[in-house]
Amino acid sequence: MSKRILIILCSIFFTPALIWFSAQVVSGSDDDHTERSGFLLPQKHSTNLTREQLRGKELYQYYCALCHGRTGKGDGFNSFNMSVPPADHTDATVMSTLSDAQIHQVIKEGGSSLGRSPMMPPWGRVISDSEINTLVAYIRTLVTSGK
Amino acid sequence: MSSEHDRRDFLTYLGWFATLGTFGGISVASARYMVPNILYEPPKSYKIGKPQDYPEGVNFLPDKRIFVVNNGGNYKVISAVCTHMGCTPRWIAEKDRWECPCHGSIFNNKGVVIGGPAPKPLPWYEVTLGSDNKLFVNEDRIVPFSQVLTIAA
Amino acid sequence: MKRIFVILSFLILLFYIWQIWKDYNRPYLVYQKEFKELLKQKGGGEAELDDVKFVVRQRWLEKLNRVDRCETCHLGVEDPRFVDAPQPYTTHPDADKHSFERFGCTVCHGGQGLATSVEDAHGPTEDWYKAISSDNFLENSCSKCHGDFIEQEAPVLAKGRTMFKEYGCRGCHNVQGLERVKVAPPLVKIGEKVKIDWLYRWLQNPQMYLPETKMPNFQLTKEEAADMTRFLIPRVRIKDPDNFEGGSYARGKRILSESRCVTCHSFEGKGGDIGPDLAKVSSKVYPEWLFEWIKNPQAMRPDTLMPAYGFSDQDIRDLVAFIVEEYIDLELEDDVIQQNIQFVESANVGRGKELIEKYGCTGCHEIEGVEDRGEIGLDLTAIGDSHISRMDFGMIEVSHEERTVPNWLYNKMKNPRLFKAGLKMPDFTFSDLEAEALTTYLMSRSKEVVPASYHLHLGERPSDYNPQGEFGEILDNYRCLVCHTINGRGGDLAPDISIEGSRVKEKWLKDFMKTPYAIRPILVERMPRLKISDSEVETLYSYFRTTLVDDRVEKLTGSVKEMSLKDPEVISLGKDLYYNKYACNACHQVNLKGGTIGPDLTSVGERLRTEWIVYYLSDPKAFLKRSIEPVYDFTEKELEALTAFLLSAKEKK
């Protein structure tokens, strides 16, 4: 008597679970076979740069690339007529001698502040300190890409 | 026969034990349920921006109803709620004291009542400097007047 | 019976123990423990570590009616030490501008702020359809507080907004608060303008003739295109091409290059993008129409961007002769044209009219004899609020996580008839980025209102500057504002002339308008040579001098007079400053020597007023925020010397 009830109880409990489970299995196997015919997902605009460096890149391309070049090789279209060629930011040997603070200072106060050419103008009144920091961060990424 | 009887009883006891355990569990859970985990209240501790945002002297923050006192790089925070009826006292710089416009309570520069109906001094709140270089006020911690946050300029 | 009782009661007891265990092991605790470990590594103090409580952390934004519990797991958003930490602990990039206390997270990012488990918070889930905005569409939230005109801070959104307007989306879709403007040319006398076989080919695939056209591809069948053509041009005009009295080919060629048509039009891939590409234009339009058009384009189409040059009839005849001869579609064969014309002639006018009504051509074009049925597309006023269940994915299998409103919109932009064949929306052939921009803009169309205290309008609203009188007429006639900007209205191809009166000298302006040249050595010459009369230039200049001036410049007149600008000593000091101390020659040219970034300064004294030179030197950014010029802090003496040198620069040749 009690056994019969146990069986009934068990089947009440387990039947829905079984149905649910089998439904999962069936729908899971379904997914593998359907084609997604033309449905696209927006692509990630992938970049290796951090947000800070990206902001720096923006500024670099706007202010610096004219002389230092879009890739930082010092070959911008305006570089040809300069008596002192613009710095090559991809040159690892030169760049490793400069500290972040020095780069920051050159950007902020111009080349003459460190006894270099005045052809590099001071940007301190145009670009804020925190923005110069992003620039420095970006310039540092150029080194590895060069050589 | 007797062992059969015992076994049955044992099973019954076991069943009742589980049932009562469940009931007990439900009661405890229900009691725990009544203790709220989140509150819909203004937070008691909050950030109020960088120390540089507050010039020398007494600065009033209407949103949070506190005064931020900057005394030469020494920062302190005091409540701006009068202990009498909850008006906002005004800082009177010439007299170096707070005066409440509602019922005339007067607090000296230490927040101590020196006149009027206010029963208690204005409380000073703990203020610390967070890792992101912002002032952090905790209204749950009331500190003595002597405690200040000194920030090198 | 007893056995059942025991088993059941134990089952229930176990169930409750499981529940209690579950309640005390909420998923976010894992993250909080990991964060504490990380904090220890980053050198968090004892007190700081104690502050990490294993609880739900929420921000209650009463005014926004939101509760955000994102920081339950995203614990490092405010802590600058976690810049390099992995998600969910990373520092938020611009915590300074948007304080979390005031804005929370979901108002910008979307998602379910109330949730404390990863799937529920990021969505989409069954009971929270608004998933977190992917980075591609993130800017859609900016407009809630910052308005619609955020060029700088939200370029994608701004691009979407411009595209929505330019592609005439409003013609078929209602959006409350936007005016319905017919963006495309009126087709009232189209038979006078274009050749019938061209229209037939155009309707089948507009991009084939003009790849950059905004006219979408309706993916019509040949028969449909023929029917529509037949309706639009009921009578085929067979005209003798020789009927048009031609002019001199050689002279036309010279006029074309002198007038710098190439500034706006491109020919065989080279040139501007303001006007249409003219490489195959003579296979499209009749020469008579072209003649009338060049004579006075604004009379034929009031909203055109083309200036009325003021050519003489003979000039135009020469121009047309050159264009007809030169810019012809070489791949088109005569017998194909004849075939096409015959095919169109046999088409069904009635069906053409039906098709034009069905596809809502009247949303963008003015068409005679067709009833404008108003917006035939979906109302987009609050499309950003739509529930995903309203979006019909048709027969396409899309997984649950990818079923979001922005994804649907993105695919609709990319391929409008993807979800169902036979839909009316045409294919605009948007690129990925364009589709993203439009989707972002559409997602920003929402009925959600943030309290007024949150509003901070960024960017500039389009100015409604519209001068009247003689000056206004000249401005309108020559369409100056297509390239130049005055007081915030106009294009950005040419310099802003809002304070031109304080800037240039009259004589220079007169010469320049006669024979325009490029002031910056690096630029190609772009200012068209208009047939503008001296009296018109005088009108212009007198308006400039009276209205378009800046007090800051005018105030300098007194101090400029006191300067000793002719003193050779001062000039030589200026020269020293120019070449050695400040190295201006890095960017500017004098007498063909120097850099090519800034304008040529050789004859700057003839071009600019002395006050302007002083004013500009003292703060270049005051006039032009986008200028790439560094700002120096010149002393009075240096200003004087530099000005003196610049004024004398030409004479030193």
Added chain:
Amino acid sequence: MIEKVKNIVFQNRFWKSVFRHGMPVNARLRSEAVMSNLFLHIHPVKIYKDSLLFRKTLGLGLISFYLFFILCITGILLMFYYIPHVQRAYQDMKDLEFAVSFGMILRNMHRWGAHSMVALVFLHMCRVFYTAGYRHPREFNWGVGVILFVCTLALSLTGYLLPWDQLAFWAITIVVNLIETMPIIGDDLRYLVVGGTLVGQNALIRFYVMHVMVLPLLVTMLIAVHFWRIRKDGGLARPE
């Protein structure tokens, strides 16, 4: 010592006023126990042994009653966090799910309890029908039972709106549109039920009050009558 304590606990006026009989060791005491106990006197003092067998009734009625009891308790607990306001209701559901300790299990107990109560009341009615329990003299109690079933459905329906999600909103919209199709009074009744023309704040508060106040009181009262009638009609029906 133990005797003394026993005496103090059991041999006083208070204990005796609560338990008015001794250990039910003989028939008299047993009947007294049944008579004097609210929870036991659902059955008449004398009853056929067969009627008490589980397989005769499957205990469906009693389980339904227990479910109602559980629903009352969990419902009261849920009321501590639930605010029937269109801007808060759904958020409170989320709070229960994500932030309140044991909120989810309580809510689920309420929800599944309600679902199973509908099922069990229906099964109970089936059982009564198939065992011909609705016949004389139990016609009245059958009537009460039918009303109870309708009340159960009404409770389910009113509770369905309270989470204020899409499912709830559209379900109730459909239901009130059904009401509208009633002849003559349809429009007015719909206006009354919704408290306006759209399913909004008025509808929510109306359904809430019905769900937590009016209907539970009605059901409690009817259950009392129902049980009282069972006893008065002589317990369970037997084959004649």
